[in-house]
Amino acid sequence: MLQIRVLGEGPIYRNPNPGYGSVGGFFSNLVQLSDQEILCTYNRGGGMYATDLAFHSARSIDGGGSWPEHSVVHDPATDDVAYSYHDPMLAQLNDGSLVITSFRVDRSDPDRPMFNEATGGICEYELVVLRSSDRGRSWSRPEPMVVLEDLIVTPSSGVIELEDGRWFLPFDRWHAFDSPQPYRPQVVGLFSNDQARTWSDPVVIADTDSADKGFWHGQVLRMNDKSLFTMFWTALMKSDIESLPLHCCRGSSDATRWAEPEATTVPGQTNHAVDLGRGHMLNVHTRRDGPQPGFFAVASSDEGRTWDLENQVCLWDATGRDKLGVEAPETYPRSHDTIAFGAPRAIRLADGDVLATFWCTEMSVTHVRFVRLSVSET
Numbered sequence: 001m002l003q004i005r006v007l008g009e010g011p012i013y014r015n016p017n018p019g020y021g022s023v024g025g026f027f028s029n030l031v032q033l034s035d036q037e038i039l040c041t042y043n044r045g046g047g048m049y050a051t052d053l054a055f056h057s058a059r060s061i062d063g064g065g066s067w068p069e070h071s072v073v074h075d076p077a078t079d080d081v082a083y084s085y086h087d088p089m090l091a092q093l094n095d096g097s098l099v100i101t102s103f104r105v106d107r108s109d110p111d112r113p114m115f116n117e118a119t120g121g122i123c124e125y126e127l128v129v130l131r132s133s134d135r136g137r138s139w140s141r142p143e144p145m146v147v148l149e150d151l152i153v154t155p156s157s158g159v160i161e162l163e164d165g166r167w168f169l170p171f172d173r174w175h176a177f178d179s180p181q182p183y184r185p186q187v188v189g190l191f192s193n194d195q196a197r198t199w200s201d202p203v204v205i206a207d208t209d210s211a212d213k214g215f216w217h218g219q220v221l222r223m224n225d226k227s228l229f230t231m232f233w234t235a236l237m238k239s240d241i242e243s244l245p246l247h248c249c250r251g252s253s254d255a256t257r258w259a260e261p262e263a264t265t266v267p268g269q270t271n272h273a274v275d276l277g278r279g280h281m282l283n284v285h286t287r288r289d290g291p292q293p294g295f296f297a298v299a300s301s302d303e304g305r306t307w308d309l310e311n312q313v314c315l316w317d318a319t320g321r322d323k324l325g326v327e328a329p330e331t332y333p334r335s336h337d338t339i340a341f342g343a344p345r346a347i348r349l350a351d352g353d354v355l356a357t358f359w360c361t362e363m364s365v366t367h368v369r370f371v372r373l374s375v376s377e378t
Contacts, residue, residue: 001301001308001311001377001378002280002299002300002301002308002311002375002376002377002378003311003375003376003377003378004282004297004298004299004311004312004313004373004374004375005313005373005374005375005376006313006315006371006372006373007353007372007373007374008064008065008371008372009315009369009370009371009372010066010369010370011067011367011368011369011370012025012028012040012042012058012067012357012367012368012369012370013025013042013044013056013058013067013070013367013368014365014367014368015365015367018364018365022046022047023044023045023046024044024045024046024047024048024050024359024361024365024366024367025042025043025044025359025366025367025368026042026043026044026045026048026053026087026343026359026366026368027042027043027086027087027088027343027359028040028041028042028343028345028357028358028359028368029041029042029087029088029089029090029158029345029357030090030345030346030347030355030357031090031091031092031098031347032347032349032350032355033092033135033136035063035350035351036060036061036062036063037059037060037061037135038059038060038063038064038349038355039057039058039059039090039098039135039136040057040058040059040060040067040090040357040368040370041055041056041057041073041088041090041100041136042055042056042057042058042088042357042359042368043055043056043085043086043087043088044056045084047366048336048339049084049113049114049337050084051082051084051107051110052076052084053084053085053086054072054073054074054075054076054084054085055072055073055074055085055088055100055102055130056070056071056072056073057070057071057073057136058070058368059071059136063349063351064349064355064370064372065372067370071137073088073100073130073136073139074130074139074141074142078141081106081108082106082107082108082110083104083105083106083107084104084105084107085102085103085104085128085142086102086103086104086105086125086154087102087103087154087155087343088100088102088130089101089102089155089157089158089159090158091158091159091160091161093159093161094161096135097131097132097133098131098132098133098135098136099129099130099131099132099158099159099196100129100130100131100139101127101128101129101145101155101158101159101169101196102127102128102129102130102155103125103126103127103128103154103155104125104126104128104142105123105124105125105126106124106125106126115177115333115336116177116178116333117333117334119175119177119178119179119180119183120175120183120332120333121174121175121176121177121178121179121183122152122154122174122175122176122177123177124177125154126144127144127145127146127147127153127154127155128142128143128144128145129142129143129145129196129197130142130143131143143196143197144197145196145197145198145199146197146198146199147171147190147198147199147200148200148202151171151173151188151190151202152173152174152175152176153171153172153173153174153188153190154171154172154174155169155170155171155172156170156171156172156187156216156217156218156219156220157169157170157218157219157220157230159196160220160222160228160255162191162253162254162255163226163253163254164254166191166192166193167191167192167195167196168189168190168191168192168220168255169189169190169192169196169199170187170188170189170205170218170220170230171187171188171189171190172185172186172187172216172217173185173186173187173188182237183237183332184207184208184214184237185208185214185215185216185237186204186206186207186208186215187204187205187206187207187215187216187217187218187230187232188202188203188204188205189202189203189205189220189251189255189258190202190203191203191255203255203256203258204258205218205220205230205249205251205258206218206232206247206249206258206261208237211236212236212237212238213234213235213236213237213244213247213261214234214235214236214237214241215232215233215234215247215261216232216233216234216235217232217233217270217271218230218231218232218249219231219271219272219273219345220251221272221273221274221275223275223303224275224277225253226253227250227251227252227253228250228251228252228253228255229248229249229250229251229273229275229303229304230248230249230251230273231246231247231248231249231264231266231271231273231283231285231304232246232247232248232249232261233246233268233269233270233271234246234247234261234263241331241332241335243267243269243288243289244263245263245264245265245266245267245268246264246266246267246268246271246283246285247261247262247263247264248261248262248264248273248304249261249262264304264306264307265306265307265309266283266285266298266307266309267287267289267290268283268285268286268287268296269285269286269287269288269342270285270286270342270343270344271283271284271285271286271344272284272285272344272345272346272356273304273346274346274347274348274354275348276348276352276354276375279301279302279303280299280300280301280375281299281300281303281304282297282298282299282300282346282354282373282375283297283298283299283300283304283307284296284297284315284344284345284346284354284356284358285298285344286341286342286343286344286358288322291319292314292317292319293318293319293322293341294314294315294316294317294318294319294322294341295314295315295316295318295341295344295356295358295360295371296312296313296314296315297312297313297315297354297356297371297373298311298312298313299311299312299375313373315356315358315371315373316341316358316360316369316371318340318341318360321340321341321360321361321362322340322341323338323339323340324337324338324339324340324361325338325364326338340360340361340366341358341359341360341361342358342359343358343359344356344357344358345357345358352374353372353373353374354372354373354374354375355370355371355372355373356370356371356372356373357369357370357371
């Protein structure tokens with residue numbers, strides 16, 4: 001049996017002056033730069049879909065115990081269009097450089113919503129990449145990423161550099177803002193031969209199936225044996241989008257072949273799995289239904305085929321603080337407008353511990369937190 005222990009936790013970014021303005025932290029992503037140096041990119045702004053969302057970074061030089069250094073990754077005030085920037089997916093390449101893949105939205109009309117309440121379609125946006133060659137201390141300006149015209153996709157995970165030198169990037173597929181077609185979510189992977197400028201050769205990772213199961217937000221990781229693995233938020237595509245247990249999927253090392261998603265016993269939504277070696281894995285996930293909403297960590301001893309729910313650990317109890325303080329329809333996409341926590345990310349550190357981050361809301365302040373975990377055999 002694997003035992004999960006919480007070694008430490010605390011805020012990465014929390015608005016220090018909430019009386020002077022509402023600034024939240026959202027959508028964190030991690031890389032370890034050295035034994036003690038860790039970089040976290042995240043969104044800062046007035047809300048999950050706010051018009052002022054921008055990319056920031058936090059740096060720890062004590063292995064994730066404290067985060068004293070914060071900086072702006074890109075200042076939207078320098079753009080010639082009023083963009084908001086969303087979910088900075090961070091990855092470290094083999095040469096040590098860093099890359100953020102993401103998307104930005106023209107908010108010249110601040111009243112235009114990001115998602116169409118009637119169709120579930122997403123508004124117009126631009127895919128972008130930012131690069132750093134100095135450990136995230138400075139970044140290039142956002143550069144456009146080009147995909148096939150019929151693909152409406154946003155990155156669901158960070159770049160994976162393949163053994164043949166190509167880059168692989170998983171995406172969530174949406175449909176157009178005013179499309180009358182039913183929403184049929186899909187997770188696809190695209191390949192780049194020119195370091196993220198263009199993306200092509202789509203491969204389906206998970207598709208809405210004949211049983212009307214939809215899949216979202218696969219955080220793809222490279223396992224120790226070079227194969228790929230991900231787990232999905234899964235639901236039945238009814239009017240109220242009925243949640244199902246997480247499903248998992250395995251891919252070949254070159255990302256061109258993917259097995260059909262298989263159901264697990266883990267009840268959850270957004271999540272991130274980590275390979276701990278020797279067949280051991282950890283998954284950090286949100287739980288929005290049931291008697292105790294929040295973030296949970298659960299371990300597997302057989303490469304993610306089964307999960308020890310009896311010994312899972314609650315990392316953040318969201319009971320009574322799982323939604324923002326207004327009523328919202330239960331149907332997608334408006335059901336997401338009042339979400340008060342989500343998007344966990346996790347990495348295995350060089351010493352074998354796991355560092356997880358997520359955003360959550362406490363005392364009306366939405367912020368980014370970390371939890372450091374150890375996983376050991378008993």
